[in-house]
Amino acid sequence: MNRLTTSRGEFDLTRFPQDPRDPLRAWDAADEYLLRHLEGIDGEPADLSGTVVVLGDRWGALVTAIADHRPVQVTDSYLTQEATRANLSRNGVAEDAARLSTTMDTPPPRIDVLLIRVPKSLALLEDQLHRLAPHVHAGTVVVGAGMVTEIHTSTLKLFERILGPTKTSLAAKKARLIFCSPDPRLSRTASPWPRSYALPAGIGAVSGLTVTNHAGTFCADRLDIGTRFFLQNLPPLHGREHVVDLGCGNGVIGLAAALADSEADVTFIDESYQALASAEATFRANVDGGTRATFLAADGMSGVPAGTVDLVLTNPPFHTHRARTDATAWRMFNGSRAALRRDGELWVVANRHLGYHVKLRRLFGNCEVAASDPKFVVLRAVKR
Known part of the structure; x- marks a missing residue:
């Protein structure tokens, strides 16, 4: 078990299933960078009012850290859902503090904050951005996070094409943030998947x-x-x-x-x-x-x-x-x-x-x- 320390508090987190011999943490530098941004350590705190959606949270670290905002987790992974349940419980947070949903479920009708851990699969990111785009609005706060090796020009072009103007942060501990401003004037097209x-x-x-x-x-x-x-x-x-x-x-x-x-x-x-x-x-x-x-x-x-x-x-x-x-x-x-x-x-x-x-x-x-x-x-x- 490892402890994630943030200005919101300290959180004991593990991957799922828990294995005391596993040396890997349940979060990485990209999660830390995103949480620092939300907390305003590197600038103004982010406004997390309204409906907060977290896409691609690997092991529930992000959802656990911001559980007081009652986020909606969207994941393709059963293991991620189980890790999130376990980590919420481990830190004394009621499971119903977060809504756990899958990438196949219908998104919330209105999304005010969209936090995205960039997935390994560019196709999955494309599909999910298409699914979520009709539910964001001009004022939606959209922040992506990933390690430098996970964020490519093609990644940024997807955000640009499907949601709106996009820029990136400076790298920190080999992690980077993506900032996107949704443009309601963009034409909404269906996902090319399946x-x-x-x-x-x-x-x-x-x-x-x-x-x-x-x-x-x-x-x-x-x-x-x-x-x-x-x-x-x-x-x-x-x-x-x-x-x-x-x-x-x-x-x-x-x-x-x-x-x-x-x-x-x-x-x-x-x-x-x-x-x-x-x-x-x-x-x-x-x-x-x-x-x-x-x-x-x-x-x-x-x-x-x-x-x-x-x-x-x-x-x-x-x-x-x-x-x-x-x-x-x-x-x-x-x-x-x-x-x-x-x-x-x-x-x-x-x-x-x-x-x-x-x-x-x-x-x-x-x-x-x-x-x-x-x-x-x-x-x-x-x-x-």
Whole structure:
């Protein structure tokens, strides 16, 4: 746990799920810079009256620090929402002091203050600015924040094109602020997201089908090569009563399972609300109404009862925001083992260099290579 010190007070904050071994803080220099600006340490205090919306708060640090203004948090991340709930509680703030909403929810009708942590995905920023633009007005205070490496000319052009005139601050501790003055005279256009593309040939039952991708979904404009390799080397799918597409993205792996056996229950899991919306749209467009599917926002398999799953299929991430880590994959593997029935199987596609076979052997007592090429490996572990 780390303590964020501001002129508003001190706040004990952690990432989610809390891990005492995790050396990473729940905030960074960009959050500190934005809070200093709001507090007026570098000039006049910002007017936070009216409806305050916080977009892209990574771990709830901003919402916790300004909870007295009853902000609305807008996030694509289930983990962010859970971190925010935990951090509010940890600091003695009632959860209803903030309204926690997702990037797929309808924004407040009027936004008087819009605070934006610039996301890693430029597409997600574009989509959200389009969604929020009709709700701001000429007097709305708009301030963005990010590390210098996160703010590019293309970032500023998005603010300019969708909201209005934009400028940046000087850098401080490798962080920068964005100041935007909304221009009501700008024409309001719809977001170009979601987008769709047809899957290539040679990948089994899903060849030629159309997938839908909301902004920010992994590889939103093409099928990534890891998933392509996985689709070419999936296990037999017929006769599996309950299949989980873990970290589903646009849901193409789970779609293959649903098409293989219309009697199967397929659960799509992701911590991204944009990804789950993509998976559901992809599923509904390609599978008849009689096939059962569940779409679950969760931290890995945390929402799946133990001993209820026959097959887990996953292409786990090896980063959280900009931090490279195998902590997420490890939680996914542990959760999968708990959720699997006896003789249930976990199939993983990953870059060869990640060495997941070592972790899987330690956890399951077995692991075999089902397929490999110079870049990727497909691993199979069985719960005994």
